[in-house]
Amino acid sequence: MRRVVLPEIGTFEAWRDEARALLGAGVPPEEVLWHRGAAEADLFAEALPPVRGGAVTVPKGFVDLARLVVWHRDPERFARLYGLLWALGHSRGLLEDRGDPRIDRLRRMAKEVSRDRHKMTAFVRFREIGDPAATRRRFAAWFEPSHYILELTAPFFAKRFGDMDWSIFTPDLTAHFDGFEIRFAPPEARPELPDDAAEELWRTYFRNIFNPARLKIGAMQAEMPKKYWRNLPEAPLIPELIAEAQSRAQAMGEAAPSLPPIRAERITERLRAPEAPAPVGDRDALLSGLAGCRRCPLWQNATQPVAGEGPLDAPLMIVGEQPGDQEDLAGRPFVGPAGQLFDTVAARAGLKRDRAYVTNAVKHFKFAPRGKRRLHQSPNSGEIAHCRWWLDMERQLVRPKLIVAMGASAAESLTGDSRRIGTRRGALEHAPDGTPVMVTWHPSYLLRLPEGARSAAEAAFEADLRRAAALVAQGEGAADTKGA
Template sequence: MRTVTLEGRGAFDEWRDAARALLADRVAPDQVRWQLSGEGADLFGAMLPETEPVDVPSGTAVPKGFIEAAEAAICHTDPDRFSLLYRILWRLQAERALLQVSSDPDVSDLVRLIKNVRRDSHKMKAFVRFREVDAVQAGRRRFVAWFEPEHFIVARTAGFFQRRFTDMDWLIATPKGSAAWNGRDLKSSQEPAARPEAEDETDELWRTYFANIFNPARLKIKAMQSEMPKKYWKNMPEASLIPDLIAGAERRVAEMAERQASQPPAFHERLQAQWRGREGEEASVDLPPLERLRHEAAGCTRCPLHCHATQTVFGEGPKDSEIMFVGEQPGDTEDLAGKPFIGPAGRVFDEAVAAAGIDRTQVYVTNAVKHFKYERRGKRRIHMRPDAGEVAHCRWWVAKEIEIIRPRIVVALGATAYLSLTGESRPIAEVRGMPIPMQEGRMLLVTTHPAAILRMPDPDLKARSLEAFRSDLQGVRRLFDTLPAL
């Protein structure tokens, strides 16, 4: 009987070296007794990634798949892992396709160990919580974390944290080893580490985040505890909220039901309601031209967009406005209220108009497309840009608005509005800020749409774009002061 003593803390190379010697001496698996250093118990060993195949003196070599499997299984804490791996290694000398036999008991046990190790590594990635410490070196912030894994997976998983948090120094301490990154070197130790004591404001951020993403309507306690076992809770700041969140789930679901979004009525029902009690188009004969046009647009079915929108969002402003602004299409807020430019983009527009010295109440605002185009994501309706065909269908309405109002200046907010007013599709940068003659002596100016500014992810770019938009509207004011009346 040959006795092999190993540290057994997840290091693949110590088992590999021992297995080489045993296989070279042709020692059968049942003639080997594996034990941990300082103990007399039978055991199985450890693993580390990226090692070369096990070449043995007899000239045989194991399949690459075995190396990868052994590197994972060796991280398990099962006391039989070393003997299982050596038994499979021994059998592979005669059964080269052994690893493909999933029904084999040894292969089945190997797969079980690998799955457990991978699951433990996944939990480590999900449940490690870094806390910042005061010390700063070379301008780099420093963080520590404490985690309690089931298996020896710290060195195996450390690369994930090095790639994700490469811009900070960190230490992850566990009872089964530790890993540290200093911006240059990733180091790991197999020795048990002491728990670092540290708290910072990120604990409260974790609690705030968890409280806001918790959905009581989808609460499944068993599934939650399967994905987030209780043994991890004590090291996660947000876990302190879980009991109260579970206890109040039923009440919060009832409150959510009371606050749920109301759905707009189907278009055909709304259209019938608009015309019920009226005599069709004859009812609009005695109205002023602009109001008659608004009345006709309420029943517009020129393109399919009317089928899903809440209502037609027509232009708004004095019938003798000398400045007309044309946007792209109504947004979610405008679609529900039936008024243009009252949502987030409308607020940006109002502020810029006021800063340019233009009286918002004396201008006419409308859109190239009169119905809201969107795609539904859950309860949200996400804006979709109208295509050229939809813009073409609505050009008649915009042309009639211009004909009735007779503005001196028309301002196109964005490429869709420019397409509607000119029939041309050109980049905004080519025509922005430059007066373009239109029929009957009026002038067209082009600028960006305020909604495009709001969607910019970069704060600096957003600030510059907003300033440029305000400058364009000041140019509108200057042009207005110089143009003669029509």
């Protein structure tokens, strides 16, 4: 039986070198006894000369696992790691087997060490022990970790507190930092650390940020176990704060204002009131108001607002999504590729554009710049809601008998429903005031379809426009007959 004694400082490197040599020499796990620091003699073990083995390669995941597990307090940790290392030589994929009890145990040990490191970085409290007037101030702290993590965690403090000299004392090891390097030394008795004037300020702060209404004792102790309390300056306050929590939470509730301030009430009333558009006497008033629209941020990047166009006595209103790049530059709706496709299909369907009022649900072009290009972006629900003000004004001016909503944005603006157009197209729905609304595709959607699918969708779009033209013609015919 071979006995391996590892040093208390540099334990990981020492274990790695010993394990590499033993594995290379073919020494099985059952023939090795591992110890850290001074070890009692074992009747069945002897200190044999160091072995020399060949080159050994292991998965990186094992090295990362071992870097944590070697600092665990389990006395069998080195044997467990070497046993897994030996098994990996026969099954390289073993490390990924989460069901293997050896892997599960080592991963849980690594997690416990990581958690202990986190607690140390959170609960170490330094106190000043040097001359405050010195060029470099000196501090010290006492901490009692659950595992041998000081050597593993000390670099964190050197990086975070590099502008001061410090020492951290633990029952297992001591670390000293002088601004250049970390030096480890054997453990010392717990030092008598002086009171720190800043701790009273910290206790005042802690007392004031403690929220009794959100107190959960179980969760608090899970994050800050009682074993750390005796070394925390704020810990003496905790029992008192817990005892007072219920009465303080009740007092906070009683002190809360029962009525909102007047300014809040006025804002609430304004937000609650429906934003009905003011009466519009003519198109010029509409254009003048739209030119100064600042209801949403889209005006900031657009060239100009694009109002609808067409006869104000049109029985049919066509509503699209928003101006595109060419519409934004020209100041007119549906003059780009989508508008040209609409004109073509509408002509085939017998729908006369010069007898329809054509507009958009959103009046400013929303886009994302890409070099010299401006890529279309769909308006969101907030932008559609803000722009509904202007669409309602146009509807007041035109008072159409039928509205064709092309695309989801137009459908949402007119009906409040943005569900998939494919399940709704061709059907008659209604605006809040009862005006019939026919939902159909937007021409830009057709332009994005592959050639095979586009012909069928375009035929359906044409059928919808044909039906809209027929409904308008029927309505006009009925009105003429009634007038005669």
